Structure formats: C-alpha cells, structure tokens
Amino acid sequence: MRKNFLRTTAAIGALALGVSLAGCATGASGGGSDGGATAEAVTVGVAMPTETSERWIADGDAVKSQLEEAGYEVDLQFANDDIPRQQQQLDQMITNGADILIVASIDGTALAAQLANAADKGIPIIAYDRLINGTEDVDFYVTFDNYTVGVQQAQSLLRGLGFLDENNEETGQTDPKVIEIFAGSPDDNNTKFFYQGAIDTLQPFLDDGRLTIPSGQVDMDTVSTLRWDQATAQKRMEDLLTSTYDGGAKPLDGVLAPYDGISRGIITALENAGYGSTIEAGLPILSGQDAEIASVKMINDGVQYATIFKDTRKLAAQAVEAATAYAEGEEPEANDSETYDNGVKVVPSFLLESDIVVADNISSLLIDSGYWSEEEVAAGVAQ
Numbered sequence: 001m002r003k004n005f006l007r008t009t010a011a012i013g014a015l016a017l018g019v020s021l022a023g024c025a026t027g028a029s030g031g032g033s034d035g036g037a038t039a040e041a042v043t044v045g046v047a048m049p050t051e052t053s054e055r056w057i058a059d060g061d062a063v064k065s066q067l068e069e070a071g072y073e074v075d076l077q078f079a080n081d082d083i084p085r086q087q088q089q090l091d092q093m094i095t096n097g098a099d100i101l102i103v104a105s106i107d108g109t110a111l112a113a114q115l116a117n118a119a120d121k122g123i124p125i126i127a128y129d130r131l132i133n134g135t136e137d138v139d140f141y142v143t144f145d146n147y148t149v150g151v152q153q154a155q156s157l158l159r160g161l162g163f164l165d166e167n168n169e170e171t172g173q174t175d176p177k178v179i180e181i182f183a184g185s186p187d188d189n190n191t192k193f194f195y196q197g198a199i200d201t202l203q204p205f206l207d208d209g210r211l212t213i214p215s216g217q218v219d220m221d222t223v224s225t226l227r228w229d230q231a232t233a234q235k236r237m238e239d240l241l242t243s244t245y246d247g248g249a250k251p252l253d254g255v256l257a258p259y260d261g262i263s264r265g266i267i268t269a270l271e272n273a274g275y276g277s278t279i280e281a282g283l284p285i286l287s288g289q290d291a292e293i294a295s296v297k298m299i300n301d302g303v304q305y306a307t308i309f310k311d312t313r314k315l316a317a318q319a320v321e322a323a324t325a326y327a328e329g330e331e332p333e334a335n336d337s338e339t340y341d342n343g344v345k346v347v348p349s350f351l352l353e354s355d356i357v358v359a360d361n362i363s364s365l366l367i368d369s370g371y372w373s374e375e376e377v378a379a380g381v382a383q
C-alpha cells in the first residue's frame with residue numbers, strides 16, 4: 001500500500017463493503033465516536049474517454065452505479081475524446097480529494113504527469129480497459145483478453161465468408177475471397193492486440209491465397225483509424241473503393257472492422273457505392289466490437305454480420321472489486337501478470353472473456369442476459 005492512503009482503513013473498508021462497524025454509525029457521512037474509527041466516504045474518480053460511443057456511456061453508468069451500491073462516492077467524468085480535457089479532469093479529481101482513480105484513457109501515453117501527482121498522494125490507479133503506458137504509476141489493469149478479441153473478430157469474418165463453421169473449424173471451402181482490413185486508434189494500447197489477434201488468424205488464409213487484400217494495405221499504421229472515428233473509417237473505405245474497386249464496380253467480400261462505429265462508417269460507404277443494403281443483397285461481411293445497439297439491430301436485420309460482446313457490467317464489477325481491495329489496504333487479485341507491459345513495468349491485470357455475436361445468438365447472449373431488450377434491438381436505440 002502506498003503512503004498516505006490508509007486513512008482509517010477499517011472504517012473505509014467497512015464502508016466500502018457496506019458493513020457496519022460495531023459502535024459506529026454507518027453511511028457515507030456517518031461517524032461513530034465510541035468505536036475509535038470514523039466512517040469516511042471513499043471517493044473514486046472515474047475518467048472515461050468519451051460519450052460519443054455507447055460503449056463508454058454503458059461503462060460509465062455501470063461503474064458509477066456499482067461503486068455507489070458498494071457505498072463509495074463517485075466523481076465520473078467523460079472527456080469527449082479530448083486529451084487536454086481528460087488531463088484536466090484528472091487534475092481536478094485529485095484536487096477534489098479522490099482516494100482511488102479508475103481511468104479509461106484516450107491516449108495511453110498522455111497521462112504520466114497526472115498519474116505521478118496521484119501517486120505522490122498515495123492514490124491507487126486502476127487502468128480501465130485501456131492500458132496506460134510509459135509510467136510506473138499504474139497499479140492494476142482490468143480489461144478483456146484483447147488478443148482473443150482480435151482472434152474472434154477474424155473468426156467472425158471467416159465464418160461470414162464461409163471458411164469457418166460456428167465452432168471455428170474449417171468448412172473445407174476454398175473459394176477465394178477478397179477483403180480489406182481496418183484497425184483501431186494507434187494511440188490506444190488495445191489496437192495492437194486486436195490487430196495482432198486478427199492478423200494471426202487471417203494469415204494462413206492470406207498465405208495460401210484463399211484471402212487477398214487487393215489494396216495491399218495491411219500494416220497496422222496504414223489501416224488504423226484515429227480515435228476510432230466512424231467518419232474517418234467511412235472516408236478511408238470511400239478512398240479504397242475509388243483507388244481499388246472502380247468506385248464499387250469490383251467485388252469485395254468482407255471487411256475486418258475492429259469496432260461497431262467503424263463498421264457502420266464502412267457500411268455507409270459500401271451502401272453508397274452500390275454494394276446493396278443487406279448481406280443477402282451483396283453487402284460485404286463486416287465484423288465489429290462492443291455490441292452497440294445500432295449495430296446489434298443491423299446484425300438482426302442482416303446488414304452487419306457480427307460483433308464482439310464485451311459485457312461492460314462484468315468489467316465494471318471487476319473495477320469495483322479492485323477498488324475495494326485498495327480501500328481495504330489489499331492488492332487486487334490478478335489473473336495475468338505477464339501480458340501487459342506498459343514500457344516501464346508489467347501491470348498486473350484481470351482479463352475477462354468476450355463472445356462473438358451473430359444474428360442467431362442475439363437472444364441468448366444479449367437479450368437473455370438483460371444487456372439489451374428485445375424492443376431496443378428492434379429499434380436500434382438504447383431506451
């Protein structure tokens with residue numbers, strides 16, 4: 001445990017867990033006099049990157065509500081994908097007395113000064129979903145198995161193209177297919193994991209010619225999409241169609257897309273170029289990520305082929321568990337202590353599992369689990 005942090009650990013821990021201390025009043029501002037410990041609210045600063053994507057709104061909501069249920073005070077901020085704004089928000093959280101920070105960064109390398117300040121004050125720092133790089137001052141990382149997410153994105157593309165069955169076994173189909181690939185934001189540490197998982201999975205098909213990439217654009221920097229921006233992805237797809245596909249006259253069978261917003265931008269470009277408005281009508285197979293409601297509707301309607309479901313409720317629960325460990329003066333439990341090297345140290349991590357969603361399992365994965373309702377899927381809007 002770092003210096004300064006342990007105020008009245010017993011009280012904080014008890015408060016965090018909602019347990020009453022003998023002889024003490026409970027509640028955020030409750031204080032007993034005869035137990036010797038005063039229950040003091042633990043404040044958790046939660047920095048989220050943007051509200052322009054549903055995924056992060058869901059994360060922010062889930063983290064806030066689960067922390068509040070556990071008895072914490074929460075200072076939740078979204079930074080609109082603006083790096084100086086996120087830096088300022090963190091400065092402000094520290095000034096306002098945050099005891100623990102949970103941070104989903106915009107740029108994984110831009111927060112070192114803020115985090116050094118937090119560390120000086122003994123504030124534990126939990127990186128949320130995106131690793132923070134180039135600093136000693138990150139204590140724990142909660143995320144999904146990002147390499148496997150990339151593998152699943154490629155597997156879903158290969159299923160849609162007929163090369164793999166639903167168990168990801170090869171079907172024996174050898175018809176060559178034409179694809180293009182997109183990657184996420186180059187400043188997000190997850191991007192290279194998604195990309196690598198996907199490329200490793202596609203490689204045998206590229207090597208023997210079952211897949212070709214006519215534009216020749218393959219390396220991560222060339223195919224990346226700054227800030228995961230939908231309009232940027234649409235523009236790159238339009239440029240590819242012009243440069244390589246005669247504006248839409250040549251066949252294109254599939255596109256590897258690493259996030260639902262990027263998938264929707266690509267689909268718009270493809271529809272505008274005349275590839276059709278459903279897969280049945282000729283739209284290429286598209287992968288995705290995050291099970292955003294607009295894309296889940298598109299999958300249900302046969303427009304987008306697949307997405308990857310990362311249950312933000314489970315990630316939030318893991319972040320709360322880590323925060324609670326720190327509040328109790330303990331270290332959170334990691335299940336990976338090798339993979340996530342941030343350039344200064346290997347950050348102990350807890351990795352969660354993700355699932356491929358296609359039209360057939362929207363009900364079992366998303367509706368039955370209460371992530372989206374049937375009405376939301378039909379409307380394509382969160383209600």
Ligand code: BGC
Pocket residue numbers: 053055129130184188190228258259260289290310
């Ligand atoms: C997250 C993805 C998300 C992407 C864009 C990544 O860091 O892991 O789930 O699709 O950011 O918001």
